[in-house]
Amino acid sequence: MRATIKSSDCVSSEISGEHFIYEHTFFFVKEGTTKCYDGNKMHTFKSGDFGLIRKNRLSKYSKEKNSQAKTTFIILDEMFLKKFQERYASGIVAFRSNETFMHIPKNELLTNFIRSLIPYYNSAGKIDETFADLKREELLLILLKLKPELSGLFFDYGIPDKINLEAFMNKNFMFNVNIERFAYLTGRSLSAFKRDFKIIFNETPNRWLIKKRLKEAYFLIEKKNKKPSDIYLDLGFETLSHFSTAFKKQFSISPATLLNRKERI
Known part of the structure; x- marks a missing residue:
């Protein structure tokens, strides 16, 4: 089973990659700078930044040369989101942004949440699934409190529409x-x-x-x-x-x- 909360700590002369984003993913840049390209424009996330990556999108990313990159990733998969929506009977607010990468404004609730994860990490930088769902629920409650319109993104389970x-x-x-x-x-x-x-x-x-x-x-x-x-x-x-x-x-x-x-x- 893929870890839903993972801390990625790595040192490299250059780290780059390319991905299809399978699930919505929240992340926190603990150290370093990451540049993300979505096929349209470049997005830059620096140490202390919070961000959200939209599912069913393509992305390229690169991290600064000769720098230490530390990032926490939290995957908000569809099965988890459906259970959350059912449990909390969350309503849906229209979500109008089409961005692949979204900056989430810095907030004390999010800062404290990231700090609260530290005791749960194992030696591989992952959090056991027993605790991961509880911490993901906490994160989602915070995000929806800060930005209610994210419900229109998280609780939309449709597949991509036919496009040009x-x-x-x-x-x-x-x-x-x-x-x-x-x-x-x-x-x-x-x-x-x-x-x-x-x-x-x-x-x-x-x-x-x-x-x-x-x-x-x-x-x-x-x-x-x-x-x-x-x-x-x-x-x-x-x-x-x-x-x-x-x-x-x-x-x-x-x-x-x-x-x-x-x-x-």
Whole structure:
């Protein structure tokens, strides 16, 4: 079972990642600075900040180089939220924000809540599920007291609506998630996604994604003088060697050679 309350303490020269957000997640930055990208804009969370990540969204994140990153994550999964709503008969207030990452204003109740978690952590930085549900209920009561409109977010159990596939893919092509996930996020079955994709782009999703990412890579190297090692992860490639091979196959020149050619001009 995945821990629902976890403290992540790590030291690294650079920590970055990419995720599909499965469940609403509350977090507290104990130390360091984290930058989060949602496909539209960058959000910065610093030491002492509280935040909320919306489920069914895509995200990229990075943490400052040569810094110690310490963050507490609390997952508010759908099963827990349904039990909470039933127990407390919580009403629903309309929630109008479309942000993936939300800053929660600093508050003494939240500060004291985070402090109250300390005695419950085990050596792995997790809290036993016996206590985790009680502490999550406490957190949710605090959040709804501070921002009643969050009920419209937490207690909405619907799946993503069908949206404009072309606009979504042109905005999110750099996220390294599978085709099934893209289909889900656009409100389609896998078969419907592939059918609509072929109609719109006249190409299969996998081939289109590779070509789109490589085209962006060529632009960044040729026009922005970006190093291949600095961009391949951001463009959705898992390894530099895979990126370089695909790039050379597409353009008959390696990304390193293109960069060196630009630097000599």
